[in-house]
Amino acid sequence: MRCSVIAVGTELLLGQIVDTNSSWIGERLAANGIDSHVQFKVGDNHRRIVSLLRGALDEADAVIMCGGLGPTHDDLTREAIAEVMGVELEMNDRVADVIREIFSSRGRRMADNNLRQAMVPRAATVIPQTRGTAPGLICPIGPNGDKVVYAVPGVPHEMYDMMERAVLPDLRRRMGDVSVIASKVVRTWGESESGLNERLAPLIERLDVEGNPTLAFLASGWEGIKVRLTAKGADAARAQAIIDRWLPEVHRHVGEFVFGYDTDTMESVVLDLLDARGWSLGLAESVTGGLVAGRITAVPGASRTFKGSIVSYASDVKFDVLSVPHGPVVSAEAAVAMADGARRVLGADVGLALTGVAGPSEQDDQPVGTLWVGLALPNQATTATLLRMPGTRDQMRQMSVISALDLLRRRLA
Amino acid sequence: MRCSVIAVGTELLLGQIVDTNSSWIGERLAANGIDSHVQFKVGDNHRRIVSLLRGALDEADAVIMCGGLGPTHDDLTREAIAEVMGVELEMNDRVADVIREIFSSRGRRMADNNLRQAMVPRAATVIPQTRGTAPGLICPIGPNGDKVVYAVPGVPHEMYDMMERAVLPDLRRRMGDVSVIASKVVRTWGESESGLNERLAPLIERLDVEGNPTLAFLASGWEGIKVRLTAKGADAARAQAIIDRWLPEVHRHVGEFVFGYDTDTMESVVLDLLDARGWSLGLAESVTGGLVAGRITAVPGASRTFKGSIVSYASDVKFDVLSVPHGPVVSAEAAVAMADGARRVLGADVGLALTGVAGPSEQDDQPVGTLWVGLALPNQATTATLLRMPGTRDQMRQMSVISALDLLRRRLA
Known part of the structure; x- marks a missing residue:
């Protein structure tokens, strides 16, 4: 089973939006054992969409078209598929009712052009819309319907839903794969x-x-x-x-x-491990400047475990707020004092500290990429660990975030 | 002038990497007045690359191929272009010397397959490599060379450089555009x-x-x-x-x-405005949990102006470290106290504070999306501003970062 992907939208060609949908679809096709040899991006132009779709169907058993199902005059996917099928578009009353219902339930007036989204090529099957107003389409091609074109919306969460619910199962059924x-x-x-x-x-x-x-x-x-x-x-x-x-x-x-x-992240795993011990976390960040705290607080419910962070970017803040001894601030001594200070100032059970050199230039005679991680745990001596990070300023900082969290995770695991 | 883009690499089809190169190229083509009607992704398969390239050249005056120029056996762009041109690949001695020089200057042994990158289709022009080991190619197609295929590396910064230096100027020259x-x-x-x-x-x-x-x-x-x-x-x-x-x-x-x-960002603009007044900045972040500090410290040289941030995620930290009065912490009073506290604790001239509700559930009877921004400036009464942010937890937090910085920018401008 070979399945090509066509992403529709002039904004994709102009680079106004990056086409992440095709990548996601490609990943899901591969996971389902379906080959995808070519993927296309095409603009909102009827003649070109039709020509590309015909060409894609010459080479593949199935084509997934993503986008171009909206209500405006430059949403052309329905018309292009109908032309390739050699059939008319017909108003589907059930789809139209759902669209009207979506508008009325939101208390919004429905412009007439929204009913364009209820137009369906004759002989096509509708994939009912559950989130947006546009339904998906399953469109058999040829006298025996042995090839097929799917149309799904370009809005990612609507597309994900229809792919998993209808398109991938239909493709696998066509492959004779009942597994x-x-x-x-x-x-x-x-x-x-x-x-x-x-x-x-x-x-x-x-x-x-x-x-x-x-x-x-x-x-x-x-x-x-x-x-x-x-x-x-x-x-x-x-x-x-x-x-x-x-x-x-x-x-x-x-x-x-x-x-x-699966959906675990380094920060969710660390929070779970802390939660299991009933320990709270406080941070002291210098080189990462708040990025560790930013990631931890991206996890809903982080407030149960996370106290806060002292982003001590200036040396004075390290000395005055965290009681780091005067001297080089990219050092084992500073990392230990920062971790202890974070615990004390934030009233946390565990203190994690990061101090290092992100560049562009070296600091305290330490080269760019130097990272000291301080870790203070209950009833244990506070430690400092030296790591060397690769990359540019941004890469060094991002790698430092996950490396420091991984270090904490290993100590807790 | 019509120019198509072919991104080469099985990893793009499998969704292991998102193809951002084509988007970037599409944006640059549009800015140079060149039409791009179709863009393709194809895997590392000689027959399919050749077939796609031939098809693309039927429709367009020029094709940019991105990727597949590496040293391994599945880097097939050179071979595919040579087949479409109907010529042999030849070793280019100058390119080979540059590759040897790159390896020896890094003190690394060069595996023989690296010289694959010095193979060039006869009659093609080399775009000299300045960063990586792979050169780019300008390959005239047809007896009069009135169509053209460009090959550029898939490594983004190498590709950007060759596009601006060689490909876009060559395309514009071919358009007869001397502007x-x-x-x-x-x-x-x-x-x-x-x-x-x-x-x-x-x-x-x-x-x-x-x-x-x-x-x-x-x-x-x-x-x-x-x-x-x-x-x-x-x-x-x-x-x-x-x-x-x-x-x-x-x-x-x-x-x-x-x-x-151009390259200005909200955070670089804010830092420049502070720098011009000789004022330092301290933050107190609750709802954004360190994201504002993380963005500010992404700017090289931020240390000249930025003192740090008290990420006071837990209410206790607001009360104990920032001296916020006990009571609701998503409020004008808390935002003012946090901004004043940030200034005082961090020894900064300007204090900026964010407290709000990112969700999933409401807090202090305030709905998800509530953001209070506190702003303390020298010799002025500290203010609190209420903003309503849209979106999910992540969107709400990211929008809060830039909205708060914009508020500060407007007060400084």
Whole structure:
């Protein structure tokens, strides 16, 4: 089964919006065992959309069109599909009723052009809208309907929903694949993609022979590397059983780098570990200037555990607020004093401190990339750990955030 | 002149990397008056790259290929172009010398496959590499060379450099366009794209008639809307003169929303305004949890002006460290006390404080989206301003950061 993707919208070509939808769709197609060899971006031009869609259908069994389902005159996906199908657009009364209902429930007047969204190519199946006003479409192509075009909205959360609920199941049914898919994302930090690949090589060889589950790496920038297992089974329980059998194998090879699963983040894991011990957290940040606190407070419910941060960017603030002894502020001594100071000033059980050099120039004779992490835990001597961060100013700071949180996580785990 | 873009790399189709290069290239093409009607992503497969490139050349005068110029066996862009040109690849000795020199200057051993990057299709022109090891290529197509394929690396900063230095000038020369381009990006905050469009409508009408300069909107998410003027002139001075003539017109319509130009950011503008007065800044952040400090310290040299931030997430920290009076902490009184406290505790001239409700649930009977901004300036009464932020938890926090900085900017300007 080969499925191409066409993202529709002049704003994508002009670089006003980055097309992240196609990437997401490509990832989901791969996870479902569907090949996607080409992806396209095209502007809001009827002739070009039709020509591109025809060309894509020559090469692929299925095409997913993303965007161009809105109510305005430059939303042309419905018309283009109808032309390629060789059919008329018809008003779908049920879709029209839903659109009217959405407007009236929000107490808003509906402009007539919104009913454009209820126009459906004859013989197409509607994917009911649950979030936005535009429904999706499943459009069989050719006399036997053995090829297919899907239309989904360009609004990401509407698109995600319709892909998972209707498009991917329909594609798998067309492949004759009656199996159910389960997957598990293993979050890692501290090893490169090629390093993980090398460590997992024996396992990958075995999986290449077995064919089920599959294993894929997903680079996630400053968030580490994700290792995804995807299994097929006759039903959900059997698919999950395959994951459960192979997950320990992944751990056996790279367990030391694993910090969480699926939707876990480094900060959510750290907060959970603190919560489990009933410990509160206070920070003292210099080089990261508030980024650690910013990430921790992105987690809903962080207030249960997180007290705050003393962003002591100026040396005076380190000396006066955190009682750091006068002297070099990128040092083990300063990191220890900052961690102790954060605990004391913020009334926290645990103090975590970061001081370092993000550049552009060195400081206190320490090169750019130097990071000292101070860690104060209840009833233990406060420690300072030296790490060397790579990259530009921004990279150094972002890497420092997750490295320091990982250090705390390892001490708590 | 029509120019298509092909991004090469299986990792793009699998969603392991989002293709931001094509968006950037599309934006630059538009700014240079070059049409781009279709953009493609294709995997590392020789036959498919060749087929897609041939198809793209049927429709367009030029094709920019991005990626697939690395040293490994799945870097296939050179081979694909040579096949479409109907020529052989030849070792380019000057490129080979540069690659050897890059390795020896870094004290690294060069694996032989790195010389793959010195293979160049006969009759192609090399775009010398200045940053990475892969050169770019300008490849005339057809007996008269009236179409052209460009190859640039997928590494963004190498690609940007070669686009500006070689590809865009070559495209403009081919268009017979001997003019020089100048552009000015006007940064705005506080008005929607449709709102700016409405205010600028009379100006846009005049520009549509004149045709030079052009005006475009670039949405930048939490960074506001950019308005870009692009002018063509016989030389740089004349192009700039056109910008200088029309920029005041933009100001006349939307000046109240303008905070900077080109590479300015809200935080760099605020730091410059503080610096000009010789004032230092201290923050007290609750709802934004360190994000304001994180952004300010992203600016190199922030330490000249920025003292630090008391991230007082827990109410106790507000009371104990900032001397906020006991009572509701999402209130004008708390915002004023936090701003005063930040100034006092951090020894700063200016205190800026944020307290509010990011959700998921309301707090102190204040709905999600409530933001109080406290502002303490030298020799003035401290003020509190109530703002209502839209969106999810993350959006609310990010919008709060830039809204509070804008408030400070307006008071300093």
